[in-house]
């Protein structure tokens with residue numbers, strides 16, 4: 001059961017040379033996390049291992065971003081994206097995440113691996129209002145149509161620049 005955490009709106013920031021690392025199984029349950037992950041999110045290791053990665057999901061994050069992430073991973077590709085995460089006490093921290101499938105020696109996907117680093121403040125100036133718009137579109141569309149609505153919104157916007165989300169986030 002996921003505990004309800006109330007956001008404090010207080011931001012924690014990564015250092016430029018910090019890397020937050022976690023690994024999951026195929027369902028997104030955490031199988032490994034590094035010390036920086038535990039320190040910034042505010043959880044001891046035993047409260048993270050075996051737990052769904054959505055334990056740090058922030059309510060300001062549009063669902064369409066995670067949908068894109070899972071679709072990208074399931075098609076065998078790596079995902080890049082900006083994510084706002086929730087700490088145990090309700091604070092938050094932004095990261096630039098790279099998530100990749102992990103393979104065994106028979107070339108089967110056995111889990112996923114994520115490395116996150118300091119997000120460029122300049123990029124967050126673009127991402128924060130974009131995610132706010134996506135979230136508003138999701139709320140307006142209702143749960144059943146949320147992902148469709150905000151995916152359409154983000155695609156429309158990015159099409160104007162001739163880019164998809166991945167190329168967009170790699171360039172901002």
Ligand SMILES: Cc1cc2nc3c(=O)[nH]c(=O)nc-3n(C[C@H](O)[C@H](O)[C@H](O)COP(=O)(O)O)c2cc1C
Nearest residue numbers: 024028053054056057058066083085099112113114
């Ligand atoms: C390797 C890996 C890393 C992930 N990292 C995060 C993360 O840092 N923050 C987050 O909210 N979700 C992360 N997720 C996605 C979650 O599993 C989940 O899909 C997301 O939080 C949305 O939650 P929901 O599916 O309950 O809506 C990660 C998934 C994987 C496979």
